[in-house]
Amino acid sequence: xxxxxxxxxxxxxxxxxxxxxxxxxxxxxxxxxxxxxxxxxxxxxxxxxxxxxxxxxxxxxxxxxxxxxxxxxxxxxxxxxxxxxxxxxxxxxxxxxxxxxxxxxxxxxxxxxxxxxxxxxxxxxxxxxxxxxxxxxxxxxxxxxxxxxxxxxxxxxxxxxxxxxxxxxxxxxxxxxxxxxxxxxxxxxxxxxxxxxxxxxxxxxxxxxxxxxxxxxxxxxxxxxxxxxxxxxxxxxxxxxxxxxxxxxxxxxxxxxxxxxxxxxxxxxxxxxxxxxxxxxxxxxxxxxxxxxxxxxxxxxxxxxxxxxxxxxxxxxxxxxxxxxxxxxxxxxxxxxxxxx
Amino acid sequence: xxxxxxxxxxxxxxxxxxxxxxxxxxxxxxxxxxxxxxxxxxxxxxxxxxxxxxxxxxxxxxxxxxxxxxxxxxxxxxxxxxxxxxxxxxxxxxxxxxxxxxxxxxxxxxxxxxxxxxxxxxxxxxxxxxxxxxxxxxxxxxxxxxxxxxxxxxxxxxxxxxxxxxxxxxxxxxxxxxxxxxxxxxxxxx
Numbered sequence: 001x002x003x004x005x006x007x008x009x010x011x012x013x014x015x016x017x018x019x020x021x022x023x024x025x026x027x028x029x030x031x032x033x034x035x036x037x038x039x040x041x042x043x044x045x046x047x048x049x050x051x052x053x054x055x056x057x058x059x060x061x062x063x064x065x066x067x068x069x070x071x072x073x074x075x076x077x078x079x080x081x082x083x084x085x086x087x088x089x090x091x092x093x094x095x096x097x098x099x100x101x102x103x104x105x106x107x108x109x110x111x112x113x114x115x116x117x118x119x120x121x122x123x124x125x126x127x128x129x130x131x132x133x134x135x136x137x138x139x140x141x142x143x144x145x146x147x148x149x150x151x152x153x154x155x156x157x158x159x160x161x162x163x164x165x166x167x168x169x170x171x172x173x174x175x176x177x178x179x180x181x182x183x184x185x186x187x188x189x190x191x192x193x194x195x196x197x198x199x200x201x202x203x204x205x206x207x208x209x210x211x212x213x214x215x216x217x218x219x220x221x222x223x224x225x226x227x228x229x230x231x232x233x234x235x236x237x238x239x240x241x242x243x244x245x246x247x248x249x250x251x252x253x254x255x256x257x258x259x260x261x262x263x264x265x266x267x268x269x270x271x272x273x274x275x276x277x278x279x280x281x282x283x284x285x286x287x288x289x290x291x292x293x294x295x296x297x298x299x300x301x302x303x304x305x306x307x308x309x310x311x312x313x314x315x316x317x318x319x320x321x322x323x324x325x326x327x328x329x330x331x332x333x334x335x336x337x338x339x340x341x
Numbered sequence: 342x343x344x345x346x347x348x349x350x351x352x353x354x355x356x357x358x359x360x361x362x363x364x365x366x367x368x369x370x371x372x373x374x375x376x377x378x379x380x381x382x383x384x385x386x387x388x389x390x391x392x393x394x395x396x397x398x399x400x401x402x403x404x405x406x407x408x409x410x411x412x413x414x415x416x417x418x419x420x421x422x423x424x425x426x427x428x429x430x431x432x433x434x435x436x437x438x439x440x441x442x443x444x445x446x447x448x449x450x451x452x453x454x455x456x457x458x459x460x461x462x463x464x465x466x467x468x469x470x471x472x473x474x475x476x477x478x479x480x481x482x483x484x485x486x487x488x489x490x491x492x493x494x495x496x497x498x499x500x501x502x503x504x505x506x507x508x509x510x511x512x513x514x515x516x517x518x519x520x521x522x523x524x525x526x527x528x529x530x531x
Binding site: 028 | 436454457458461469470472473474476477478480481482483484485488489492493494495496497507
């Protein structure tokens with residue numbers, strides 16, 4: 001049987017053919033020729049969203065109805081496994097494979113370009129090399145001026161490059177940084193829902209007072225007990241109504257200056273302490289053995305201050321969860337923040 | 342879907358004559374022409390649906406008699422089908438076709454290609470969409486190499502498969518390549 005010359009038919013017909021193919025089939029087709037990949041790009045009416053998550057090595061493409069999760073670990077050489085799901089459900093719908101022989105970053109480029117995708121979130125992970133990170137960031141910065149979520153947990157990023165990222169890309173929802181490469185005088189205005197900064201000596205009391213985030217996580221800051229008192233007094237008076245979670249670790253904390261009139265350590269000494277838990281976005285936060293305090297308007301919160309129970313036992317840390325008590329089951333208490341009500 | 346076909350007796354009042362590119366005349370029931378947006382608009386513009394208007398033969402310079410014969414077969418089969426509705430964004434692709442359609446389109450690819458162009462020219466959306474779905478069904482589930490074979494695509498992508506980190510953006514789909522493509526290609530020689 002003779003072959004069908006797809007490229008010879010009118011564009012209207014090509015567009016109609018493409019409309020009948022799913023995203024993965026279009027990606028296969030885009031590899032056949034440069035002309036076809038351009039036609040696919042022209043025919044793509046809607047902009048999709050891409051989330052590059054290098055923690056579980058996953059590339060997610062969100063279309064209005066479906067999510068495609070591309071596993072970046074090639075179990076079989078040249079083949080990538082994909083699960084497609086209906087949006088907003090985790091139930092598996094369809095397993096597919098994509099033939100892709102090149103590096104996975106080329107696939108990321110191809111997807112973004114062909115489907116005119118916005119990269120809405122980029123999370124670095126341990127398997128991502130510094131070189132790969134820079135390539136991806138440069139690619140994103142060339143194509144867009146903002147991103148919803150940017151989580152950079154890499155070390156040894158060049159100071160100039162890190163500053164360029166923060167100056168080029170406006171982060172809209174959450175910014176997580178391992179910021180040891182930022183200068184001491186770094187100043188950044190945070191209008192974000194969630195921030196999480198590690199190695200943030202540059203984060204001063206003024207930075208904290210200017211922050212209106214819902215969740216704040218600071219590790220390796222230079223904040224002091226006095227700084228905490230200034231901020232927490234403001235919080236008690238209702239200056240930070242959005243705040244739902246605060247966690248600060250600092251080398252400058254000590255156990256000789258009281259916090260909100262309470263001498264450190266501040267913790268519930270009950271041998272079977274309650275676990276207070278709240279979630280925001282995709283993150284879950286918890287405090288075990290916190291002490292309940294209240295804002296002046298009556299809103300409850302649980303605070304804990306002292307030596308960290310976790311990985312850094314010598315580090316002094318403050319944790320605070322604010323919210324309405326929702327469920328009390330055994331010792332686990334879920335709270336809901338004002339923002340989510 | 343199947344529809345009962347009531348018997349009709351064609352009369353000059355409810356017919357028009359179309360002439361194919363090779364000069365053959367076809368008498369077409371006006372009811373059939375409703376499926377072709379091109380013909381329906383022409384009939385409406387010239388008021389050929391009125392009995393007191395003289396109907397000149399309509400030349401279809403882009404359609405051969407063989408194609409016209411095939412198209413009339415399609416129009417006859419779908420005579421009493423409901424009007425074609427354009428699918429919305431929630432359209433879900435189906436590669437299942439009724440038996441009649443499978444037999445109708447069991448033709449060589451070059452004929453399918455001509456039929457697609459004719460359906461496009463006459464603007465018969467049901468036929469156009471069906472052929473496009475047939476074409477899509479030949480792509481689905483195949484790798485790039487297999488698709489190249491099926492669609493006779495001569496690749497312009499470099500074959501060197503470099504699995505290392507891309508030094509720079511792969512230019513295989515660069516927007517700069519736009520000029521290489523004509524969006525209204527002329528039909529291939531028949």
